Amino acid sequence: MTQRRQSPTIRDVARAAGVSVTTVSVVVNNKGRVDPQTRERVKQAVAEVGWRPRRSAQALRSGQSRVFALCFPRHDRGVGDWLLNADYDMQLVVGCAAAAVDAGRQLLLAPRPRDISDLVDLDVDGVILADPQEGDPAITVLNRAGIPVVTIERDLRRTDGWWVEADSAASTRRVLDHLVDQGAETIAMITSDAPWAWFEDTSAAYLGWCEERKLRPLLRLIDVDDPRRSAADATRSLLSLRKAPDAIVAIPRHAPLGVLDAAVEMGRSVPGELLLAAGMDSQTLELSSPPVTAVDLRPLETARAAVGLLERRVDGDEHAGPVVVETRLVVRTSTLRRAGTPGDGPYAVTGE
Amino acid sequence: MTQRRQSPTIRDVARAAGVSVTTVSVVVNNKGRVDPQTRERVKQAVAEVGWRPRRSAQALRSGQSRVFALCFPRHDRGVGDWLLNADYDMQLVVGCAAAAVDAGRQLLLAPRPRDISDLVDLDVDGVILADPQEGDPAITVLNRAGIPVVTIERDLRRTDGWWVEADSAASTRRVLDHLVDQGAETIAMITSDAPWAWFEDTSAAYLGWCEERKLRPLLRLIDVDDPRRSAADATRSLLSLRKAPDAIVAIPRHAPLGVLDAAVEMGRSVPGELLLAAGMDSQTLELSSPPVTAVDLRPLETARAAVGLLERRVDGDEHAGPVVVETRLVVRTSTLRRAGTPGDGPYAVTGE
DNA sequence: TTGAAAGCGTTACCAT
DNA sequence: ATGGTAACGCTTTCAA
Numbered sequence: 001m002t003q004r005r006q007s008p009t010i011r012d013v014a015r016a017a018g019v020s021v022t023t024v025s026v027v028v029n030n031k032g033r034v035d036p037q038t039r040e041r042v043k044q045a046v047a048e049v050g051w052r053p054r055r056s057a058q059a060l061r062s063g064q065s066r067v068f069a070l071c072f073p074r075h076d077r078g079v080g081d082w083l084l085n086a087d088y089d090m091q092l093v094v095g096c097a098a099a100a101v102d103a104g105r106q107l108l109l110a111p112r113p114r115d116i117s118d119l120v121d122l123d124v125d126g127v128i129l130a131d132p133q134e135g136d137p138a139i140t141v142l143n144r145a146g147i148p149v150v151t152i153e154r155d156l157r158r159t160d161g162w163w164v165e166a167d168s169a170a171s172t173r174r175v176l177d178h179l180v181d182q183g184a185e186t187i188a189m190i191t192s193d194a195p196w197a198w199f200e201d202t203s204a205a206y207l208g209w210c211e212e213r214k215l216r217p218l219l220r221l222i223d224v225d226d227p228r229r230s231a232a233d234a235t236r237s238l239l240s241l242r243k244a245p246d247a248i249v250a251i252p253r254h255a256p257l258g259v260l261d262a263a264v265e266m267g268r269s270v271p272g273e274l275l276l277a278a279g280m281d282s283q284t285l286e287l288s289s290p291p292v293t294a295v296d297l298r299p300l301e302t303a304r305a306a307v308g309l310l311e312r313r314v315d316g317d318e319h320a321g322p323v324v325v326e327t328r329l330v331v332r333t334s335t336l337r338r339a340g341t342p343g344d345g346p347y348a349v350t351g352e
Numbered sequence: 353m354t355q356r357r358q359s360p361t362i363r364d365v366a367r368a369a370g371v372s373v374t375t376v377s378v379v380v381n382n383k384g385r386v387d388p389q390t391r392e393r394v395k396q397a398v399a400e401v402g403w404r405p406r407r408s409a410q411a412l413r414s415g416q417s418r419v420f421a422l423c424f425p426r427h428d429r430g431v432g433d434w435l436l437n438a439d440y441d442m443q444l445v446v447g448c449a450a451a452a453v454d455a456g457r458q459l460l461l462a463p464r465p466r467d468i469s470d471l472v473d474l475d476v477d478g479v480i481l482a483d484p485q486e487g488d489p490a491i492t493v494l495n496r497a498g499i500p501v502v503t504i505e506r507d508l509r510r511t512d513g514w515w516v517e518a519d520s521a522a523s524t525r526r527v528l529d530h531l532v533d534q535g536a537e538t539i540a541m542i543t544s545d546a547p548w549a550w551f552e553d554t555s556a557a558y559l560g561w562c563e564e565r566k567l568r569p570l571l572r573l574i575d576v577d578d579p580r581r582s583a584a585d586a587t588r589s590l591l592s593l594r595k596a597p598d599a600i601v602a603i604p605r606h607a608p609l610g611v612l613d614a615a616v617e618m619g620r621s622v623p624g625e626l627l628l629a630a631g632m633d634s635q636t637l638e639l640s641s642p643p644v645t646a647v648d649l650r651p652l653e654t655a656r657a658a659v660g661l662l663e664r665r666v667d668g669d670e671h672a673g674p675v676v677v678e679t680r681l682v683v684r685t686s687t688l689r690r691a692g693t694p695g696d697g698p699y700a701v702t703g704e
Numbered sequence: 705t706t707g708a709a710a711g712c713g714t715t716a717c718c719a720t
Numbered sequence: 721a722t723g724g725t726a727a728c729g730c731t732t733t734c735a736a
Binding site: 021022034061 | 707
């Protein structure tokens with residue numbers, strides 16, 4: 001049986017280089033001055049011995065784990081108990097991990113524990129909380145424990161500025177203006193009154209936009225737990241109105257598909273008789289027929305911003321303020337009534 | 353300015369309970385015997401003081417971080433540099449995190465570093481490697497460093513048994529049999545010869561199945577980097593044959609959509625004139641029209657199995673062997689030629 | 705420029 | 721049943 005060789009420590013390097021551990025530490029961390037010769041010798045010894053600093057030792061010594069946690073909400077019925085079923089969420093995860101690594105950190109993926117106080121057990125330097133509930137108790141617990149938190153999406157009850165959010169108002173107006181550009185006269189919105197900033201902000205923007213133009217808003221609230229079906233219902237109801245809308249903006253995930261269902265069922269062609277735009281992009285919308293115009297919420301940028309913001313909070317910044325991520329409107333066939341728009345593929349309309 | 357209070361250590365608990373740190377440690381870890389009274393006192397002190405053991409101290413002491421890393425391959429052009437664009441991958445991630453937590457561990461999401469040897473720096477107890485390349489160098493590096501690895505999907509050049517894979521052969525046969533059940537006479541397969549076990553096994557199973565039945569196989573290999581378009585091309589070519597197939601099994605992700613594209617374009621109705629089944633399920637297939645029959649690779653179970661297998665490897669088991677996850681055929685409209693099958697929604701055909 | 709030693713928080717060994 | 725203490729691997733302070 002082979003002797004399980006312990007992996008080398010800094011002492012082994014010191015011995016191999018014929019210096020003290022202090023010197024090794026100083027060299028590998030680029031701290032104080034060392035003789036270039038010694039430095040070379042140490043570096044060589046590190047390579048020879050195959051030494052890697054132990055994270056746990058560094059963490060214990062410094063009190064910093066160099067790890068951020070990304071905490072996703074549990075979902076009652078969702079896959080794997082989490083709400084990670086959309087392209088958006090996935091890109092958020094990937095983006096956070098990539099950004100963390102770029103910042104010399106690691107990303108821990110943490111399910112929101114049943115007992116919220118377990119969050120403190122993670123022993124991380126900071127937590128990114130995605131989709132906080134209104135007045136999220138997790139934030140309270142983490143604050144009390146002195147663990148920095150930033151949220152992705154604004155917590156409706158918080159004003160501390162430690163969050164990243166999309167420019168929902170601006171992107172809503174951009175969608176509406178685009179629809180008008182394409183000939184829409186009566187634009188309805190299908191959304192939800194679930195307590196999330198995204199819904200609240202888009203609704204408010206829609207209502208404001210209508211008011212500015214003296215238009216009567218057509219707002220329908222649907223069940224986000226059964227979005228496709230309830231969006232189809234809402235669409236049927238809308239299209240049966242005497243003055244039916246000729247364009248619909250559908251915000252909740254999967255809602256646009258319900259709109260398409262109803263449109264097909266009622267024989268209304270999209271975009272011929274009805275324009276359709278979605279509040280959040282996804283591969284499904286890109287691949288559906290017709291492909292659906294949607295707001296790209298830029299999850300990768302959002303993730304990067306969240307990591308950056310958390311880093312600043314960890315560093316002790318006091319007022320980094322909320323970070324607003326600029327969205328992008330991805331125009332596809334479902335809102336292209338006027339032919340001859342640039343090329344034939346989807347193109348992007350960004351702010352300004 | 354407030355005095356930044358250090359978070360309490362085990363000594364604080366000991367002091368509060370009037371016992372030694374040893375006793376506290378023993379109590380919280382449920383080790384040796386302690387007087388029930390003392391135990392109570394200690395537990396109370398823990399709660400009072402609000403003490404949480406520091407992971408880093410435990411890790412340093414024990415040499416075990418209690419962390420697994422999940423490592424995804426980089427993708428040349430993929431989103432965020434990774435291949436995390438499918439429902440499958442997302443569920444894999446979620447499943448691994450959930451399983452890790454259930455096993456008293458944490459899950460680190462690690463991008464595959466440009467310098468593979470950086471994998472060792474993660475300082476984790478084990479690594480789950482998704483979609484290994486053929487003869488993946490990361491495995492070599494990790495093995496050399498003594499870090500346990502299991503892969504999701506078999507590495508084509510490995511035989512050590514430390515992997516989790518779907519029963520690709522069985523599920524392929526199940527699909528083919530189902531198509532025959534539904535009246536298919538000539539079944540083509542669209543897949544790829546990219547060096548992944550999944551492709552290799554499904555192709556082999558298809559060829560074997562054909563041979564058993566003395567059928568001439570119709571195998572088309574497409575470009576997995578542009579699956580939709582190349583699958584559409586392949587479909588056009590297949591449907592133009594003198595003896596065109598009346599059923600197609602499309603394996604690579606997004607390939608089934610290309611088949612649908614071509615079918616629509618050529619005016620062949622699905623499932624009326626052409627049956628279509630997909631090698632990997634996704635939300636897009638569920639939501640497309642018609643909904644497409646697909647193999648559910650059970651990513652959540654796969655993830656759970658991977659974590660379990662890695663745990664065994666970390667524990668020093670020698671021959672845990674590969675774990676085979678049984679897949680499930682999710683039958684949807686695209687292969688339902690014979691009406692009157694159970695209910696009207698999709699149903700599942702599992703093994704036996 | 706270099707080195708010795710203290711100490712981070714925990715667990716395990718060995719006394720008592 | 722309980723407690724003192726060494727040790728895990730590293731960084732930092734201080735002294736030489």
